[in-house]
Amino acid sequence: MGINWFRYASPASFYPLAGKTIPWFVASAVLLAIGGLYWGFFETPNVLSDQKQYYRIIFVHVPAAWMSMWLYVVMAGWSLVGLVFNTRLSFMVAAATAPTGAIFTFLALWTGAFWGKTSWGTWWDWDPRMTSELILLFLYIGYMALQSAIDDVRRADRASAVLAMVGLFTIPLIYYSVNCPDPNQCASLHQRSSMKSIESNILWAMLTMTLAFWLYSFAVILKRVRNIILEREKYTEWVNELPEIRSQQVRS
Amino acid sequence: MADAVLQAENLTCIRGDRRLFSDLSVCVRSGELLYLQGANGVGKTTLLRALCGLLYPDEGQISWNGKPIREDGEEFFDHLLYIGHQSAVKSELTPLENLRVSCALGGLYPEDGMLWLALERVGLRGFEDLPVRMLSQGQQRRVSLARLFVNNALLWVLDEPFNALDADAVVVLQEVISSHIDQSGLVVLTTHQEVMLTSAGVRHLRLG
Amino acid sequence: MADAVLQAENLTCIRGDRRLFSDLSVCVRSGELLYLQGANGVGKTTLLRALCGLLYPDEGQISWNGKPIREDGEEFFDHLLYIGHQSAVKSELTPLENLRVSCALGGLYPEDGMLWLALERVGLRGFEDLPVRMLSQGQQRRVSLARLFVNNALLWVLDEPFNALDADAVVVLQEVISSHIDQSGLVVLTTHQEVMLTSAGVRHLRLG
Amino acid sequence: MNRMWRLFRIIVLRDLLLAFRRRTEILMSLFFFVIVVSLFPLGIGVEQQILFHIAPGVVWVAALLSSMLVLERLFAADYADGTLEQMLLTSQPLSIVVMAKVCAHWLLTGLPLVLISPLVALQYRLGEGQVLPMMWSLLLGTPALSMIGAIGAALTLGLRGGGVLLSLLILPLYIPVLVYGAGAIAAAATNAPQQAYYMLLGALTVLSMALGPWATSAALKFSLE
Amino acid sequence: MNRMWRLFRIIVLRDLLLAFRRRTEILMSLFFFVIVVSLFPLGIGVEQQILFHIAPGVVWVAALLSSMLVLERLFAADYADGTLEQMLLTSQPLSIVVMAKVCAHWLLTGLPLVLISPLVALQYRLGEGQVLPMMWSLLLGTPALSMIGAIGAALTLGLRGGGVLLSLLILPLYIPVLVYGAGAIAAAATNAPQQAYYMLLGALTVLSMALGPWATSAALKFSLE
């Protein structure tokens, strides 16, 4: 017999579990971020020194961009699980993921724009990568707007889950179309990943930062899920018996 | 007609913060009418919509002839006729066109003659070809009630069907409901008005 | 209150091809209730809307205290309270907010306490702060009827006010209408339900 | 006067409250603007020189469209649920109600555009000298859009297909605002004087404010008969 | 199968009949398209070279917007008067109803654009070689717009401020159609091969037709609970 996963799919058992793990995620995220930034800022060579020191924004920019895309996939994944297995918790996780994803998207855009101003002399260019990141931001905002426009929790969950999955289908399409508005040419050009050409030192610092962001996302998302649980289950017995709720009730 | 039974077991419905009813079990069989009563806001409409499968109850199970209606939607829907608060009538179309469309949604494609007859029964003779928008409130209500005269559904679920109708129309409606029960149909209805239902199998359920 | 009179002379209304009524004259004075009766579609709503000035009759004249209502709109509107088929209630606002706005449209700015009291009278205690969308049909109707408990209009024009209300609410409403008449107000109403209006000055007018 | 002012205030507040309850609506006309503005480069391709040229036109066309989109609902909801009937039965002039509703509409759709427009300047790489003219022209022109739109909304009230009919009616009336508004931004690009444009925009706004409420209330009365 | 087809047909016919009864609606999405397309030269000024460059983008953005404008009403009326409830209670799959409504929507909003587009070519002085590509790209792409839009319309059904929320949700999803559609017209300007664009547009339409009805009916069911 394996672990009964569905046991942890119930909010009542998930809530304390999440509460216990959050501090660990926070601590390791902070440590890794400090480490990664230190490495990135002081231990990497000035390879791109012609771009001045601004290039070091890359240690925030690229991990943020990666996370923004990854979190969308996570969100759509939980939505799918929710629709298929009808588990309330999956919808809550999906809903909790969206704001973090949007924040990383915004961070990627902002750092990129800042970088662009310093190195290209312009805040914005209609470069495919930027454009698809901007559209990703719109998708996140659309998801959150839809969710907040619906009061009925059940409907909000399911409707936004459908939206997330439709979005997941179209993101590759969007990326491909923006990246390659002229399919006659793209067919022959192969997509260049800068991954290989990058110095391994820089890459490792970036990966460390990515991991830090990831752990941070875990912490925030779990925290947010806990809040959503409290909000939605405030009339259940187990919530009213929680020590933190009890003490509040006594005070008021 | 075959013997049919609509059964709801241990229903619980929560809207917003309020628990409307819990552990409610009802059962309606062929030849019976279930008359829901209760003050405004006790949850009659909610219960009717749950019985039709338009709304998930928070707990409990609803079954038609022993099969849960969710699993066996298609067969159940073939036997169901629901007329709600909202009239489901397009104000730009004429009564005739409206009736034709709503029959099609119920899986029926009757001849025009039958549709005219149904409209005549609800007292819309002479109004068949006017856009519904030009009818009075009671007449609009009659357009949606005309479905009661063309359908082969076993189970009728009617939410305040007598609203806005005048006395004559109420009598006509009571007759058609009674005769449906006599032909071993099933009816679930709610209304705040006093009604005289002459058939035998009337059962009352008071909510709240 | 002063003695007031609403008078309609030789009214004719034609909707589409149909002449609903012609040469109709009615007169309502302080302390009287005019109870309009008639089958669906005879033109009750049309007449009420004409009496409020929402619709021009094809012929005839309507006057308030001797002055045609068209010429002297402002004074007449100050004395008028019309509650129609449509509830004039916003589904996103709470009953309290709705009532406040509709009072303001009637030129009144009462304190919150009075609004709460009015809502309590129509049985919405506990629902004051829910969006109206979350109320049942009858409760929504009650929100618009709460205006009857906060207004200083002389003339009430009510189009099927009892629709969708349960028995208790109908009683409350009948009481407030009766007491308005007793305080020498004027009421014009139509309904298809049997009503018991205890006050003296009830006059019937059957259309069609 | 006092009664009019109170009525005006309560209706503005009610409309703002309704918009806040609907939560999304406030931000949405803004987002629509931003999205339309961002779509063009995708359709047109991103040659810097062209973007720079079309920016004034795109900004103003997007402003027209996003103002218009919400306009359709200016009276529609009140009409559908009977509130508008009650507004007609007020002893105050109907123009007060109209002005209050137009004012709320502008606060919700015009003002946000003014505030967000610098972002557009970034996207289209406008010079810094063009940012303020863009904001000024929007500030002066958008009230006219709301007011002219209200007339159209009242005329098409309750007509089926009203939304599109509405655009058909009012887009031609919007043209002067569009031409002068875009003109002001384009003038700023070449450092030409923009004052004439501002005055024309202001005049359009004043004119529409003077005639609009009257025309709108007349149209509303006809629509309700 | 036969029952499904009969239901499909009667719903398409009903929607077309409703549109004809409302008279204005059929022509309006067309007029909106024409007006938006004609506004741009006013805002931008009429330098031949620039107009020529922006034409593909303008045509497609106008097509997106005019398709979207009517979309909002795709399910709204049926929802408000309870017809949608009745549609849910049909023993046929809901996707049939959805497909029928999308089909009617396209016939009323997509097809007319295809037919009117040569006029735009005149306005923007496009070469003769661009007219057919414009029509083809619209013919292949607009069904995808209708279908994607239907998903958004179902998701935002009955939400207040739904119209603008709808645009926020679906405009990003429209982007691939926009890019390839405008791309095809632009390619024709330089006599580049356009076949790849057509295939991509066709693929988008097929894909949306395959997944759209499912997503839409799921969304409708959630909306009605």
Ligand code: HEM
């Ligand atoms: C303006 C100056 C910018 C510069 C010089 C710049 C540079 C870079 C570099 C060097 C990378 C890493 C390459 C790789 O790992 O593939 C990168 C990745 C990325 N940038 Fe930027 N960027 C800029 C602006 C932006 C902006 C404004 C955005 C978004 C709006 C953006 C979005 C991204 C994304 C999404 C990635 C990760 C893509 C991937 O790894 O495939 N960048 N950028």
Ligand SMILES: Nc1ncnc2c1ncn2[C@@H]1O[C@H](COP(=O)(O)OP(=O)(O)OP(=O)(O)O)[C@@H](O)[C@H]1O
């Ligand atoms: N969408 C909703 N969200 C939250 N609560 C709701 C919602 N719809 C209805 N309710 C609540 O459910 C209760 C029951 O509503 P329902 O419509 O079932 O009443 P009803 O018995 O049909 O009343 P009526 O006789 O007035 O039609 C009401 O008190 C209402 O407050």
Ligand SMILES: Nc1ncnc2c1ncn2[C@@H]1O[C@H](COP(=O)(O)OP(=O)(O)OP(=O)(O)O)[C@@H](O)[C@H]1O
């Ligand atoms: N907009 C309109 N155009 C043409 N005819 C109309 C219009 N509105 C109503 N009518 C006609 O006027 C007649 C009277 O309508 P009215 O609404 O006054 O009836 P009513 O007596 O209030 O009926 P009910 O009891 O059903 O409310 C109806 O027969 C209707 O056909």
Ligand SMILES: [Mg+2]
């Ligand atoms: Mg009810």
Ligand SMILES: [Mg+2]
């Ligand atoms: Mg009536």
